Amino acid sequence: MIKIVGLHKSFGSTPVLRGVDLEVRRGETMVVIGQSGSGKSVLIKHLIGLLKPDRGEIYVDGIEISRLRGDALQKVTRKFGMLFQGAALFDSLTVGQNVRFGLERYTSYTSDEMDRIVADCLAKVGLRGVERLMPHELSGGMKKRVGLARAIAYSPDIMLYDEPSTGIDPIRADAINDLINVMKTELRVTSVVITHDMVSSYKVADRIAMLYDGRIIEIGTPREIQNSGNPVVQQFIRGEAEGPIKIF
Amino acid sequence: MPFFPRPRHTIMFLEQLGEVGILVGRTLRNIFRRRWERGMLIQQLEEIGVRSLPVVLLTAAFGGLVFGLQTYIGFHRYIGPGSEVYTGPIISLGLSKELIPLLVAVMVSGRVGSAMAAQIGTMKITEQIDALFSLGADPVRYLVAPRTVASVVMVPCLTMVGDLMGMVAGYFYIVIAMGVNRHVYLQNTMLYLELWDVATGLIKAAVFGAVIAIIGCWQGLKTRGGAEGVGRATTRTVVISSITILILNFFLSKALPASLGLK
Numbered sequence: 001m002i003k004i005v006g007l008h009k010s011f012g013s014t015p016v017l018r019g020v021d022l023e024v025r026r027g028e029t030m031v032v033i034g035q036s037g038s039g040k041s042v043l044i045k046h047l048i049g050l051l052k053p054d055r056g057e058i059y060v061d062g063i064e065i066s067r068l069r070g071d072a073l074q075k076v077t078r079k080f081g082m083l084f085q086g087a088a089l090f091d092s093l094t095v096g097q098n099v100r101f102g103l104e105r106y107t108s109y110t111s112d113e114m115d116r117i118v119a120d121c122l123a124k125v126g127l128r129g130v131e132r133l134m135p136h137e138l139s140g141g142m143k144k145r146v147g148l149a150r151a152i153a154y155s156p157d158i159m160l161y162d163e164p165s166t167g168i169d170p171i172r173a174d175a176i177n178d179l180i181n182v183m184k185t186e187l188r189v190t191s192v193v194i195t196h197d198m199v200s201s202y203k204v205a206d207r208i209a210m211l212y213d214g215r216i217i218e219i220g221t222p223r224e225i226q227n228s229g230n231p232v233v234q235q236f237i238r239g240e241a242e243g244p245i246k247i248f
Numbered sequence: 249m250p251f252f253p254r255p256r257h258t259i260m261f262l263e264q265l266g267e268v269g270i271l272v273g274r275t276l277r278n279i280f281r282r283r284w285e286r287g288m289l290i291q292q293l294e295e296i297g298v299r300s301l302p303v304v305l306l307t308a309a310f311g312g313l314v315f316g317l318q319t320y321i322g323f324h325r326y327i328g329p330g331s332e333v334y335t336g337p338i339i340s341l342g343l344s345k346e347l348i349p350l351l352v353a354v355m356v357s358g359r360v361g362s363a364m365a366a367q368i369g370t371m372k373i374t375e376q377i378d379a380l381f382s383l384g385a386d387p388v389r390y391l392v393a394p395r396t397v398a399s400v401v402m403v404p405c406l407t408m409v410g411d412l413m414g415m416v417a418g419y420f421y422i423v424i425a426m427g428v429n430r431h432v433y434l435q436n437t438m439l440y441l442e443l444w445d446v447a448t449g450l451i452k453a454a455v456f457g458a459v460i461a462i463i464g465c466w467q468g469l470k471t472r473g474g475a476e477g478v479g480r481a482t483t484r485t486v487v488i489s490s491i492t493i494l495i496l497n498f499f500l501s502k503a504l505p506a507s508l509g510l511k
């Protein structure tokens with residue numbers, strides 16, 4: 001479904017990704033873990049064509065997307081729903097218009113049908129009757145959930161979640177984990193989830209990949225990751241300040 | 249030698265020129281080839297046109313007054329008392345060809361161009377531009393194209409209103425305040441002011457409109473580095489577009505024929 005081969009990306013003279021290889025199978029939930037600043041958001045933005053690799057290829061359904069432009073690229077973005085780390089709601093539009101945005105551009109539902117889907121998707125993330133509010137009237141966690149509703153509204157095949165539970169209370173965060181799982185079982189959505197929350201990783205992941213030093217250093221099922229012999233992985237999943245990863 | 253352009257600066261300048269060129273190309277493609285974002289266009293027409301009207305009227309009025317004042321002094325001193333009735337065509341020509349298009353463009357760039365940079369810049373740093381793209385709205389089509397079309401349409405319209413206001417203000421100063429013969433003043437104005445004089449002003453205004461929108465959007469789209477970056481983008485927009493407008497103005501005035509002999 002998604003295949004990343006030898007992905008390199010630098011900003012100026014700072015290399016961020018230095019040869020990432022990763023394959024995500026159809027219908028699976030791949031969790032990518034890694035330290036803050038390790039390039040997880042950069043990685044996920046390559047999948048949808050928001051960033052172009054310096055070197056390497058990205059295949060989505062067998063099509064190499066990193067050199068596509070214009071309409072050809074928008075055909076690919078149609079397959080993706082993306083939850084941004086900071087929600088990225090359009091602040092000049094109401095919540096309802098935000099959730100409708102992708103529907104209007106990617107689907108041909110009537111206006112009434114769209115209204116219903118919008119209400120539906122908002123309900124799925126635990127929000128009701130907020131359509132007319134403006135984003136600045138929402139709390140941080142509510143924004144995140146509206147961002148999620150906006151991403152799932154047009155039923156994409158692939159969901160990219162950039163830290164879905166960050167900034168959300170633990171109960172709501174778990175509800176979002178459930179939603180990710182429901183999307184997988186009921187709608188057969190393929191997902192890439194970025195997180196540094198190990199509890200939710202174990203709950204949603206079919207496989208977990210760890211990004212470290214610009215590469216995927218370990219990949220496996222939650223059990224395999226837990227039993228990993230790699231000290232870097234062990235330090236990260238246990239959340240220890242002491243270890244091979246130097247933070248100062 | 250601090251003012252000698254160094255190779256590094258020349259390269260940076262050419263790079264930026266290239267960026268603008270690419271943005272212009274993409275904007276044109278979007279304007280001529282794709283479906284328009286009609287809602288955005290209407291919103292921008294209102295924002296640029298209707299909301300700029302008070303500022304334009306005010307600046308045009310005082311531009312007209314002061315231009316009347318100095319022309320009166322000039323005629324009175326160098327041609328002689330009584331020649332002030334012939335100021336009409338000079339005032340109208342100067343206003344409609346130069347002063348009003350420039351004043352309007354600089355005011356609109358300060359009011360609207362900076363707002364474009366701030367708004368798009370904020371969208372950039374909060375990932376809203378990325379979100380647009382991921383939801384099937386090409387940022388150039390959704391943000392840049394409507395702003396450019398609206399600005400190219402509205403700056404000439406504002407200039408036309410400004411021309412009228414400026415000429416009325418000039419008339420007010422010369423005829424009403426200084427007591428020059430109304431009849432002769434108007435007759436002379438009608439006799440010597442060509443439609444083309446007004447038209448060149450409007451053509452320039454359309455070009456300035458494009459400059460304002462493209463530079464505002466360009467700076468917005470390349471914003472980096474938080475609130476500070478947005479502030480920098482807005483300031484730069486006003487400086488770059490005002491300078492570009494002033495420089496372009498000279499070359500456009502030079503290139504456009506002075507008269508077509510049309511009435």
Ligand SMILES: Nc1ncnc2c1ncn2[C@@H]1O[C@H](COP(=O)(O)OP(=O)(O)OP(=O)(O)O)[C@@H](O)[C@H]1O
Nearest residue numbers: 011012016034035036037038039040041042043085
């Ligand atoms: N547009 C950009 N320009 C320059 N540098 C960038 C850009 N985007 C990201 N970076 C750099 O790339 C590195 C990785 O950033 P990224 O946002 O992917 O981290 P992350 O793994 O998502 O971290 P977090 O968990 O804190 O979100 C950072 O050092 C960041 O400074």
Ligand SMILES: [Mg+2]
Nearest residue numbers: 040041085162
């Ligand atoms: Mg991130």
